[in-house]
Amino acid sequence: MPNLRKTAALLAFAAATIGLSMEASAQATLAQIKARGALNCQVGPSTAGFYSLGADGSWSGMDVDICRGLAAAIFDDPKKVQYQSVTSAVRFTALANGESDVLSRTTTWTAVRDTQLGLEFAGVNFYDGQGFMVPKASNIKSAKELNGATVCVLTGTTTELNLADYFRANNMTFKPVTNENINVLVETYLSGGCDAYTNDKSSLASRRSSLAKPDEHILLPETISKEPLGPVVRHGDANWGDIVRWTLFGMIEAEELGVTSANVAEMAKSANPNIRRLLGVEGNIGEGMGLPKDFMARVLKHVGNYGESYERNVGVKTPVNIPRDGSLNALWTKGGILYPMPFR
Amino acid sequence: MANTSSSMAASSGLPPAEIFKPKPARAAPASTLGIQGWIRQNMFSSIPSAVVTLLGLWIVYAFLDAILTWAVGNAVWEASNRRECLDQVGRSGACWPGVVAWIPNLIYGLYPKDQVWRINLAALVLLVWAVPLWLPRVRSKVQIGLSLVLLFPLLASYLFLGGEKGAIWSALIALGLAAFLWALLTTATEMTTGLSFTRFVVGALGATGRSEEASRRIGFAALLLVYAVALVAVHAMALSLVQTRLWGGLFLTTVISGIGIAFSLPAGIVLALARRSRMPLISLLATAFIELFRSVPLITILFMFNTMLPLFLPVGVEVNQLLRAIVAVCLFAAAYMAEVVRGGLQAIPRGQYEAASAMGLGFWQATGLVIMPQALKIMIPTIVGNFIGLFKDTTLVSIIGLFDLLSMARAVGEDTRWLGLFLEPFFFVTMIYFIACFGMSQYSLNLEQRLSAGERR
Numbered sequence: 008m009p010n011l012r013k014t015a016a017l018l019a020f021a022a023a024t025i026g027l028s029m030e031a032s033a034q035a036t037l038a039q040i041k042a043r044g045a046l047n048c049q050v051g052p053s054t055a056g057f058y059s060l061g062a063d064g065s066w067s068g069m070d071v072d073i074c075r076g077l078a079a080a081i082f083d084d085p086k087k088v089q090y091q092s093v094t095s096a097v098r099f100t101a102l103a104n105g106e107s108d109v110l111s112r113t114t115t116w117t118a119v120r121d122t123q124l125g126l127e128f129a130g131v132n133f134y135d136g137q138g139f140m141v142p143k144a145s146n147i148k149s150a151k152e153l154n155g156a157t158v159c160v161l162t163g164t165t166t167e168l169n170l171a172d173y174f175r176a177n178n179m180t181f182k183p184v185t186n187e188n189i190n191v192l193v194e195t196y197l198s199g200g201c202d203a204y205t206n207d208k209s210s211l212a213s214r215r216s217s218l219a220k221p222d223e224h225i226l227l228p229e230t231i232s233k234e235p236l237g238p239v240v241r242h243g244d245a246n247w248g249d250i251v252r253w254t255l256f257g258m259i260e261a262e263e264l265g266v267t268s269a270n271v272a273e274m275a276k277s278a279n280p281n282i283r284r285l286l287g288v289e290g291n292i293g294e295g296m297g298l299p300k301d302f303m304a305r306v307l308k309h310v311g312n313y314g315e316s317y318e319r320n321v322g323v324k325t326p327v328n329i330p331r332d333g334s335l336n337a338l339w340t341k342g343g344i345l346y347p348m349p350f351r
Numbered sequence: 352m353a354n355t356s357s358s359m360a361a362s363s364g365l366p367p368a369e370i371f372k373p374k375p376a377r378a379a380p381a382s383t384l385g386i387q388g389w390i391r392q393n394m395f396s397s398i399p400s401a402v403v404t405l406l407g408l409w410i411v412y413a414f415l416d417a418i419l420t421w422a423v424g425n426a427v428w429e430a431s432n433r434r435e436c437l438d439q440v441g442r443s444g445a446c447w448p449g450v451v452a453w454i455p456n457l458i459y460g461l462y463p464k465d466q467v468w469r470i471n472l473a474a475l476v477l478l479v480w481a482v483p484l485w486l487p488r489v490r491s492k493v494q495i496g497l498s499l500v501l502l503f504p505l506l507a508s509y510l511f512l513g514g515e516k517g518a519i520w521s522a523l524i525a526l527g528l529a530a531f532l533w534a535l536l537t538t539a540t541e542m543t544t545g546l547s548f549t550r551f552v553v554g555a556l557g558a559t560g561r562s563e564e565a566s567r568r569i570g571f572a573a574l575l576l577v578y579a580v581a582l583v584a585v586h587a588m589a590l591s592l593v594q595t596r597l598w599g600g601l602f603l604t605t606v607i608s609g610i611g612i613a614f615s616l617p618a619g620i621v622l623a624l625a626r627r628s629r630m631p632l633i634s635l636l637a638t639a640f641i642e643l644f645r646s647v648p649l650i651t652i653l654f655m656f657n658t659m660l661p662l663f664l665p666v667g668v669e670v671n672q673l674l675r676a677i678v679a680v681c682l683f684a685a686a687y688m689a690e691v692v693r694g695g696l697q698a699i700p701r702g703q704y705e706a707a708s709a710m711g712l713g714f715w716q717a718t719g720l721v722i723m724p725q726a727l728k729i730m731i732p733t734i735v736g737n738f739i740g741l742f743k744d745t746t747l748v749s750i751i752g753l754f755d756l757l758s759m760a761r762a763v764g765e766d767t768r769w770l771g772l773f774l775e776p777f778f779f780v781t782m783i784y785f786i787a788c789f790g791m792s793q794y795s796l797n798l799e800q801r802l803s804a805g806e807r808r
Contacts, residue, residue, distance in 0.1 A: 052749070052758060052761060052762070052765075053762040053764075053765030053766070054765055055765045055766070055767050055770050056767060059765040059766055059767060060461075060762045060765070060766060061766055061767075061768075062452040062453050062455075062766060062768070062769075064456055064461040064464075067767075089594075089596060090596075091596070092752045092754065093751065093752040094749075094750050094752075096750075097654070097658060097750065097751065097752075100658045101752070104658055104661045104662050105661060106658075106661055188761060189764075189765075190761065190764040190771065190773035191773070193771065193773075194774070197442075213770065214771065216770075217433065217434075217770040217771035218437075218771070219437045219441045219442045220441070320767075325767055326432070326433075326768070326770045327767055327770065
């Protein structure tokens with residue numbers, strides 16, 4: 008398998024490079040989407056809370072809400088999305104070769120990806136960071152005590168690289184136990200196959216809450232990386248990038264202004280100029296991007312604001328259970344760093 | 352001999368010699384009789400044998416006990432989410448409600464649940480079409496088998512996909528349906544009267560006495576009539592479009608591997624013959640194709656077809672992702688099958704070729720009637736081994752984003768209600784794979800024994 012993966016990664020890179028040279032011909036993504044009648048949105052193999060299949064066969068999650076929001080903005084119908092699910096190793100190629108319009112699947116914004124793969128990050132919908140989970144019985148209290156440990160780590164993502172960097176920076180060694188599938192890794196960890204399990208802290212929290220005895224495992228305090236996750240588009244179609252970016256900003260802005268899916272119709276009558284601009288009652292922000300004036304009203308009506316999406320998919324009332332209060336993902340007005348650019 | 356000696360004795364006038372009468376055999380010692388005896392002889396014949404037997408039994412017991420305790424004894428059958436399961440039994444028992452809730456997805460993928468009957472209908476048609484192959488009185492087995500392999504996909508493609516159908520596609524679907532009707536009618540007439548369908552029609556019209564040419568025409572007209580009926584039926588059918596990205600689960604696995612298997616055998620035969628051809632260009636091309644596809648892993652071929660191909664297509668042209676995967680699997684499987692068939696061809700002694708040409712058979716006749724049947728028979732274990740391998744290899748399509756059975760099983764544990772439920776769906780899927788693959792291998796064993804009946808003493 009490692010060889011296969013290497014081959015796949017190599018090909019992905021080659022394809023991405025070719026994608027760079029092809030992008031000139033791939034203009035006007037919005038026109039293509041309208042002609043097709045549906046948005047091609049790339050997610051990954053199910054990941055709880057962010058993009059997961061339900062038993063009824065429908066997709067849901069934080070990242071899926073971005074796709075639904077875009078479909079609502081373009082078509083006034085959140086169902087006009089064709090979901091593609093591709094493994095981490097192949098995701099950039101599938102975006103670069105034009106098979107998907109937007110990649111919305113817990114992808115970390117890094118310099119190399121932004122500048123060398125022909126991609127463009129449209130924003131951040133979740134601030135994450137990598138951490139470790141260990142059994143409480145191991146008496147490990149800090150990641151610094153993990154020297155020589157075996158560590159379960161997802162492969163094909165930045166998680167693997169961060170882990171190596173962290174141990175190198177701290178002059179420690181480790182033995183990786185890798186797999187592409189979180190469930191396999193957690194199972195390995197639970198059966199004692201590795202001393203620690205590393206992943207983004209949001210994922211650690213949700214996995215911990217799904218264990219038989221959550222109390223027997225602790226998250227170590229260190230956060231060893233910054234993982235700003237957000238939707239990605241192809242380089243070269245700035246207008247499409249704007250649409251994705253401002254749909255995301257709009258959802259955060261709506262939360263800040265108190266506009267929800269329930270009160271969006273009422274709020275359109277509000278005297279607050281910020282709300283009026285957001286909902287397209289005043290000005291024509293949407294038209295500048297090739298969307299109707301009230302595109303954000305559509306998004307909010309069908310999908311809701313950022314906070315609604317958060318609580319519905321990963322909030323404390325869901326099994327995923329990632330507390331938002333006091334985390335980076337709170338609004339800037341509430342101690343977090345979610346700061347939408349002004350909608351004017 | 353007895354006769355001649357007695358007649359000789361009689362003719363020479365001597366009194367007959369005392370005839371030897373064997374005593375009845377003594378009963379076998381009680382210790383070797385029945386189950387008890389068999390056990391004593393085979394399992395406890397010596398101390399090492401007894402030790403190995405006991406050890407083996409203990410391993411089987413420990414293994415089964417652990418599995419059954421987990422899967423049945425401690426299992427939870429009713430819960431609305433995984434937390435409830437965990438609260439009841441923790442990790443000591445399986446949590447089946449999650450799997451049960453997901454069974455429709457595991458089997459049919461994201462196929463609209465109100466359209467699932469189309470898949471079931473296609474499966475039923477396949478089954479009914481295949482039944483005559485096992486009925487002893489049916490003689491047109493080869494024709495029915497060929498029609499099944501070649502024309503069932505035409506019918507199934509419409510049942511699965513649906514949507515708008517142009518004139519050509521309609522004609523092809525009708526061909527599939529007509530072939531199915533023909534197979535049914537032929538089976539019916541051959542079971543009842545022993546006559547093939549066309550002969551039966553000729554007989555029923557009282558035209559048996561007429562010339563060969565006339566009866567052939569009547570038979571042909573009957574077939575045309577069947578086709579016309581099929582055409583009308585197809586025209587009346589209107590199924591909604593179900594895009595291939597909604598296909599998944601066991602259904603998708605079966606479609607991909609089924610087409611791969613059905614395609615690979617004939618294509619492999621052609622490639623193997625081409626590779627052994629005396630025409631250098633054909634042989635070279637076949638060799639190049641086979642070696643190219645055998646020298647890279649299936650996953651890279653899938654990857655090439657899936658992600659590289661669109662790069663070379665004009666913007667806006669989208670070749671269906673499933674189609675690309677199927678083509679990749681077919682080409683890969685054909686290359687492997689070609690080498691299997693070549694192995695079989697090389698195992699046929701020269702004498703068979705010589706005997707065939709001494710009979711005055713040309714290349715195609717000799718190959719089709721003498722060489723190939725023997726070659727394929729020899730290679731049955733390897734051919735079926737390849738089929739089984741292909742059935743399992745199709746899980747690789749998960750890497751290009753198709754939700755086959757295995758990816759569906761993985762998705763269960765990411766459903767927020769069943770978060771982390773992982774062993775149970777995999778156990779379930781393991782059972783499905785086991786049944787399918789074990790079934791195939793047992794059938795091949797059975798086929799092998801039947802076909803080599805002449806070699807047994």
